[in-house]
Amino acid sequence: MTHQERVFSGVQPTGNLHLGNYLGAITKFVALQESHECLYCVVDLHAITVWQDPKELAGNIREVTAAFIASGIDPKKQIIFNQSQVSGHAELAWVLNCVARMGWLNRMTQFKEKAGKHKENASVGLFTYPNLMAADILLYHATHVPVGEDQKQHLELARDIAQKFNVDFAETIKEAGFEEGIFFPQPEPLIQGPATRVMSLRDGSKKMSKSDPSEMSRITMTDDADTIAKKIRKAKTDPDALPSETDGLTDRPEANNLVGIYAALKGVSKEEVLKDHGGAQFSAFKPALAELAVEKVSPIADEMKKLLNEPAELDAILKDGANRAQTIADPIMKKTKEIVGFIG
Ligand code: AMP
Ligand code: TRP
Numbered sequence: 001m002t003h004q005e006r007v008f009s010g011v012q013p014t015g016n017l018h019l020g021n022y023l024g025a026i027t028k029f030v031a032l033q034e035s036h037e038c039l040y041c042v043v044d045l046h047a048i049t050v051w052q053d054p055k056e057l058a059g060n061i062r063e064v065t066a067a068f069i070a071s072g073i074d075p076k077k078q079i080i081f082n083q084s085q086v087s088g089h090a091e092l093a094w095v096l097n098c099v100a101r102m103g104w105l106n107r108m109t110q111f112k113e114k115a116g117k118h119k120e121n122a123s124v125g126l127f128t129y130p131n132l133m134a135a136d137i138l139l140y141h142a143t144h145v146p147v148g149e150d151q152k153q154h155l156e157l158a159r160d161i162a163q164k165f166n167v168d169f170a171e172t173i174k175e176a177g178f179e180e181g182i183f184f185p186q187p188e189p190l191i192q193g194p195a196t197r198v199m200s201l202r203d204g205s206k207k208m209s210k211s212d213p214s215e216m217s218r219i220t221m222t223d224d225a226d227t228i229a230k231k232i233r234k235a236k237t238d239p240d241a242l243p244s245e246t247d248g249l250t251d252r253p254e255a256n257n258l259v260g261i262y263a264a265l266k267g268v269s270k271e272e273v274l275k276d277h278g279g280a281q282f283s284a285f286k287p288a289l290a291e292l293a294v295e296k297v298s299p300i301a302d303e304m305k306k307l308l309n310e311p312a313e314l315d316a317i318l319k320d321g322a323n324r325a326q327t328i329a330d331p332i333m334k335k336t337k338e339i340v341g342f343i344g
Contacts, residue, residue, distance in 0.1 A: 008142035020198035024148030081321030195264035204253030244278025
């Protein structure tokens with residue numbers, strides 16, 4: 001039995017969806033739908049690994065759903081759904097909790113960053129977060145996973161978990177009809193292009209993030225044109241002109257970031273941006289970048305607002321997506337149970 005190509009990715013409904021999410025992940029989701037069967041998941045189970053106000057969570061789930069659709073993902077052709085509506089995610093995560101090793105999870109840098117100094121006080125869910133992420137992917141035998149650079153280590157872990165499961169259960173996997181001994185295919189990370197790690201507009205050494213206390217650090221997908229222009233105008237830069245080759249961006253994190261954002265928005269390489277703008281001062285480049293950002297982001301923000309005015313329709317899309325996702329997940333979960341040796 002071989003595995004067909006399938007794309008899976010997830011975004012957490014934790015509010016403040018930003019340009020990093022859009023350029024690092026969502027634009028890739030849109031591109032892949034032309035060539036692949038895709039599942040795009042609003043990962044609400046992941047979100048609650050840190051406290052989420054129950055009064056805001058549903059709204060944040062709808063916001064990510066609206067962003068997917070407004071960016072161009074077709075919910076009829078592809079599957080858009082939220083994780084907690086398909087029980088297999090939590091179920092497979094438990095099995096994988098028993099495959100992954102403590103030592104593997106202890107190496108996860110994102111846990112260390114998120115838990116900070118108060119490791120003892122972090123939720124257990126935050127620690128096992130990467131196992132749930134592996135379950136998301138493996139539950140559909142997904143082969144390709146578009147993400148930003150910050151998810152690379154989690155994807156390597158997902159590959160290790162898939163491999164260990166295949167080795168641990170080699171015998172029953174063959175008995176279940178997978179002659180090659182591969183039940184879970186190794187998911188390929190897709191981390192490409194000029195904006196796999198968009199940085200804060202206030203500090204070129206920090207990732208653009210939903211949880212940064214400074215609103216000025218990020219452009220959110222719901223910012224209006226004036227706000228976008230203001231944030232770019234105030235973005236931190238150095239005093240030099242733009243170089244004409246990418247080598248000249250080394251050790252200039254803020255310049256590198258703005259050039260990367262421009263390139264990704266325009267769908268070209270950083271080299272091409274510097275061909276046109278090399279030698280320009282930021283006083284000239286920033287307005288060009290602001291114009292481009294407004295041109296690309298504003299229509300999405302407008303469409304998101306429209307979609308969010310009809311929450312019942314968004315909920316129906318999620319429900320339909322969950323039903324279709326479940327149809328793919330059920331036989332895989334059933335086989336998993338058989339392979340592990342459960343009855344029923
Ligand atoms: P999250 O908001 O953590 O659920 O992230 C959703 C997706 O956006 C993941 O694929 C992340 O890797 C990606 N992402 C988050 N922040 C950034 C960033 N600053 N630059 C590029 N990609 C990002
Ligand atoms: N951990 C990812 C993030 O924070 C979100 C995520 C959850 C995900 N499950 C996934 C991404 C499965 C890709 C595949 O960005």
